[in-house]
Amino acid sequence: MSEGEVQAWHYATRQPVRVHWKNGRILFIEHSTTKPSPHTWIAPGLVDLQINGFAGVDFQQDNLKVDDLLRATRGLIEAGCARYLLTIITDQWDKMLNRLQHLRNLRAQSPVLRSAIAGWHIEGPFLSGQPGFAGAHDASAMIDPLPEHIHQLRKTAGEDLLLLTLAPERLEAIAAIALAASLGIRVSLGHTNAQHKRLLQAIKAGAVGFTHLGNGCPRELDRHDNILWRMFETKGLKVSLIPDAFHVSPPLFRLIHRAIGGDSIYYTTDAMAAAGAPPGRYTIGRVEVDVAEDGIVRKPGSPLFAGSSIDPVRAAFRAAEMLDCPWQETWPRSSDVPAQLMGLPFGLQAGQPATFCVLQVTPENWLEELQVYRDGEMVATN
Numbered sequence: 001m002s003e004g005e006v007q008a009w010h011y012a013t014r015q016p017v018r019v020h021w022k023n024g025r026i027l028f029i030e031h032s033t034t035k036p037s038p039h040t041w042i043a044p045g046l047v048d049l050q051i052n053g054f055a056g057v058d059f060q061q062d063n064l065k066v067d068d069l070l071r072a073t074r075g076l077i078e079a080g081c082a083r084y085l086l087t088i089i090t091d092q093w094d095k096m097l098n099r100l101q102h103l104r105n106l107r108a109q110s111p112v113l114r115s116a117i118a119g120w121h122i123e124g125p126f127l128s129g130q131p132g133f134a135g136a137h138d139a140s141a142m143i144d145p146l147p148e149h150i151h152q153l154r155k156t157a158g159e160d161l162l163l164l165t166l167a168p169e170r171l172e173a174i175a176a177i178a179l180a181a182s183l184g185i186r187v188s189l190g191h192t193n194a195q196h197k198r199l200l201q202a203i204k205a206g207a208v209g210f211t212h213l214g215n216g217c218p219r220e221l222d223r224h225d226n227i228l229w230r231m232f233e234t235k236g237l238k239v240s241l242i243p244d245a246f247h248v249s250p251p252l253f254r255l256i257h258r259a260i261g262g263d264s265i266y267y268t269t270d271a272m273a274a275a276g277a278p279p280g281r282y283t284i285g286r287v288e289v290d291v292a293e294d295g296i297v298r299k300p301g302s303p304l305f306a307g308s309s310i311d312p313v314r315a316a317f318r319a320a321e322m323l324d325c326p327w328q329e330t331w332p333r334s335s336d337v338p339a340q341l342m343g344l345p346f347g348l349q350a351g352q353p354a355t356f357c358v359l360q361v362t363p364e365n366w367l368e369e370l371q372v373y374r375d376g377e378m379v380a381t382n
Helices: 066-078 093-107 111-116 147-157 173-182 196-205 227-232 250-260 312-323 327-334 336-341
Strands: 003-010 016-022 025-031 040-044 046-051 081-089 117-123 161-166 186-189 238-241 265-267 280-284 287-291 356-361 367-374 377-381
Touching: 040 327, 046 117, 046 312, 046 327, 046 336, 066 081, 066 093, 066 111, 066 367, 066 377, 081 093, 081 111, 093 111, 093 117, 093 147, 111 117, 117 147, 147 161, 147 173, 161 173, 173 186, 173 196, 186 196, 196 227, 227 250, 238 250, 238 336, 250 265, 250 312, 265 312, 265 327, 265 336, 312 327, 312 367, 327 336
Parallel strands: 003 040, 046 081, 081 117, 117 161, 161 186, 238 265
Antiparallel strands: 003 016, 016 025, 040 356, 280 287, 356 367, 367 377
């Protein structure tokens, strides 16, 4: 569709608006004198900075084809996710770099992939190898971040957006953070047991985020001193949470919002291959995981979680459910805030691509219908 228009309630202002687009870009957004249906809302597409796989596709496999990546990406788009960072998790460093190059080659073959994959999230191998803090990552593959690693990563990714999760207590980590920041790589702390002083050093060096707080740590923590308490008194980072009600319990989810503040929080699904797919056995790299009917992803015979099976739009609404607030308050933490963190356009603005969601939502926060538009074309409705 070269030209079109939607009248709906604006997700942020909660005022009636008329959004008009032409040739795939928003031409104008103006106040509408005609009130739309009270259930019809317009909001920007979601942005997820940590996607390990989707729709049965594991991004950690080396034999992926472009059709695999397209299937996963189209599944994410149907779930309201307009852009995402494809995540590569801990492995041997040369294998991670080769995987990144292969995925970049696949992305280059499709306009859909070039539009949707905004960049890359490298989660490891510079993480804590301590039990619990390594999470589902291979502790034996953990290494200290050296300058050559950072330069290799930047060279392999070209000018693409990069988010690098590392543990700041590793040797040379502070220097690596400073170097990465100087090369335009956003650094997020995670899978870490760093002391408060070390967290502050990392922020001073250029760290900007914290990856899935409440996870990447042991199930049982010292009640007097642990990574949660240290992060509660550490300011200056954008903190991601997995809002599936499993990775972070609803009470802890609410406490984190009170302690850290909603303006410093964004949501990620940390989705893996089981997201957008039925229960069963799946992989994350070399690790096999089971997904039960309850949707929880676990290593077989282990209580440890290994990614999630929730999709982006359900995650935004699950967050609202846990916080007992309107969905319009949690939507920006799944769209605007992560986009800002990575320097991506955010919100609904004239001149931007006509990529957005039209939602039918009841006053009780119940999502009845989701329509997804990409470059002015409706590409999904469910």
